[in-house]
Amino acid sequence: MIINLRVWRQANAQSAGKMVSYRVEGVSEDMSFLEMLDLLNEDLTVKGEEPIAFDHDCREGICGMCGIVINGAAHGRANSPVPTTTCQLHMRSFADGATIDVEPWRAGAFPVIKDLVVDRTAFDRIIQAGGFISINAGSAPEAHSVPAPKIQADRAFDAATCIGCGACVAACPNGSGMLFTAAKITHLAMLPQGQPERYSRVKTMVAQHDADGFGGCTNIGECAAVCPKQIPLDTISALNRDLMKSLFKKDGK
Amino acid sequence: MAITGLIMVGFLLMHMYGNLKVFLGADAFNHYAHWLKGDILYPLVPSGWFIWIFRLVMLASIVAHIWSAAVLTGRAHAARSTKYVTTKRLSQTYAARTMRWGGVILLVGLIFHLLQFTTQTVQTGFTAGAEPYEMTVGAFGNWWLVLLYAVWVGIVCSHVRHGVWSALTTLGANTSPAARSFLNGLAWVIAVVLFVGFMIMPLAVLFGWVN
Numbered sequence: 001m002i003i004n005l006r007v008w009r010q011a012n013a014q015s016a017g018k019m020v021s022y023r024v025e026g027v028s029e030d031m032s033f034l035e036m037l038d039l040l041n042e043d044l045t046v047k048g049e050e051p052i053a054f055d056h057d058c059r060e061g062i063c064g065m066c067g068i069v070i071n072g073a074a075h076g077r078a079n080s081p082v083p084t085t086t087c088q089l090h091m092r093s094f095a096d097g098a099t100i101d102v103e104p105w106r107a108g109a110f111p112v113i114k115d116l117v118v119d120r121t122a123f124d125r126i127i128q129a130g131g132f133i134s135i136n137a138g139s140a141p142e143a144h145s146v147p148a149p150k151i152q153a154d155r156a157f158d159a160a161t162c163i164g165c166g167a168c169v170a171a172c173p174n175g176s177g178m179l180f181t182a183a184k185i186t187h188l189a190m191l192p193q194g195q196p197e198r199y200s201r202v203k204t205m206v207a208q209h210d211a212d213g214f215g216g217c218t219n220i221g222e223c224a225a226v227c228p229k230q231i232p233l234d235t236i237s238a239l240n241r242d243l244m245k246s247l248f249k250k251d252g253k
Numbered sequence: 254m255a256i257t258g259l260i261m262v263g264f265l266l267m268h269m270y271g272n273l274k275v276f277l278g279a280d281a282f283n284h285y286a287h288w289l290k291g292d293i294l295y296p297l298v299p300s301g302w303f304i305w306i307f308r309l310v311m312l313a314s315i316v317a318h319i320w321s322a323a324v325l326t327g328r329a330h331a332a333r334s335t336k337y338v339t340t341k342r343l344s345q346t347y348a349a350r351t352m353r354w355g356g357v358i359l360l361v362g363l364i365f366h367l368l369q370f371t372t373q374t375v376q377t378g379f380t381a382g383a384e385p386y387e388m389t390v391g392a393f394g395n396w397w398l399v400l401l402y403a404v405w406v407g408i409v410c411s412h413v414r415h416g417v418w419s420a421l422t423t424l425g426a427n428t429s430p431a432a433r434s435f436l437n438g439l440a441w442v443i444a445v446v447l448f449v450g451f452m453i454m455p456l457a458v459l460f461g462w463v464n
């Protein structure tokens with residue numbers, strides 16, 4: 001396959017960026033999108049040009065490091081019914097000779113570091129603000145000593161599959177990080193271990209979300225449409241319910 | 254945003270219901286219109302006060318709604334200061350996308366509407382001091398005014414379509430994927446009911462079924 005790329009090149013956080021066109025030849029349809037970029041980077045390196053910087057790690061859709069906006073859709077899901085991560089998107093999803101636009105996540109809270117790499121430490125700060133439970137970690141307790149109802153446990157597990165990739169923020173017209181925050185809130189709020197800090201957690205995490213410059217949620221739904229882990233929009237309602245309840249709890253103040 | 258929005262949707266439903274009284278004839282319609290400004294809640298509040306309390310609540314809702322919208326818009330612009338070169342829309346609706354500018358256009362229409370029928374500053378087909386029924390029939394005898402209202406009410410209903418869903422979700426009602434479909438359906442029903450309910454009256458006047 002031959003692929004024509006238009007890639008966002010930006011030398012560092014301070015400099016202005018622009019779209020640069022490249023032609024990649026010898027692409028196999030079994031390559032992942034990142035392998036296709038590897039191919040281009042080898043070519044650029046041989047030519048003595050600066051290779052394109054992009055984030056990646058596991059390349060099997062579980063770590064949350066990769067993330068590129070491809071043809072205007074975060075992770076490039078486009079018309080495929082199955083949302084996926086960039087590393088799990090394969091070149092067979094594209095036509096031979098296609099022109100593909102490649103851009104970094106764009107959000108006030110995620111400044112570009114270089115090319116397609118953005119700084120997502122804002123997510124870490126949201127987690128540090130309350131995305132944990134406070135216990136004295138000793139030896140692992142007997143699993144059956146804390147029963148968790150099946151329905152809640154399932155919901156917690158589903159929410160816990162969020163890999164923190166940031167596609168939700170990238171896709172949101174408001175640049176809001178509510179889907180990520182709501183996934184973490186729901187995950188902990190559904191489990192017995194999350195109860196003691198449930199209402200203080202929701203307040204501190206939402207406050208940190210806002211302080212980090214994410215936009216406000218207006219329930220548009222683009223986030224859930226690109227989320228590779230299919231975190232549902234209703235987690236945001238769950239967050240809002242807890243946030244409202246926290247107003248009436250001493251613990252939450 | 255959610256609470257003030259829902260207050261205003263409630264008002265729209267009431268307003269629509271009141272408008273339909275036009276089909277009961279001039280006396281019923283005028284009586285209803287005067288009753289609104291008369292002794293509702295009397296003697297709890299002095300006669301004639303209700304309408305002012307009501308207007309105050311509406312004004313407060315509008316101001317709070319616009320203020321929240323302005324804050325959200327400001328945050329959204331700061332959070333997406335660099336635009337994408339290409340954007341692919343996957344799930345957003347037209348209604349959701351036009352909430353902000355639609356809201357501004359809606360406000361301009363509202364100001365015109367109040368100048369026309371509340372203060373009677375803008376007189377279209379009626380003279381100052383006209384009875385409500387006479388005023389309505391006089392105004393909507395103009396086809397261009399009916400057309401203008403159809404567009405405006407359409408914009409209002411589009412705003413309501415996303416607004417009802419979004420407000421209920423913000424208040425925590427979106428509890429499952431099924432609830433998501435239900436809330437979207439409910440928002441559609443309310444928007445369509447409002448559009449039909451509001452447009453029947455001007456059309457009836459225009460076609461001479463009410464005169």
Ligand code: SF4
Nearest residue numbers: 162163165166168227
């Ligand atoms: S909610 Fe989905 S899109 Fe957002 S960070 Fe988590 S996995 Fe990524």
Ligand code: FES
Nearest residue numbers: 057059064066087
């Ligand atoms: S590289 Fe780990 S999820 Fe894509």
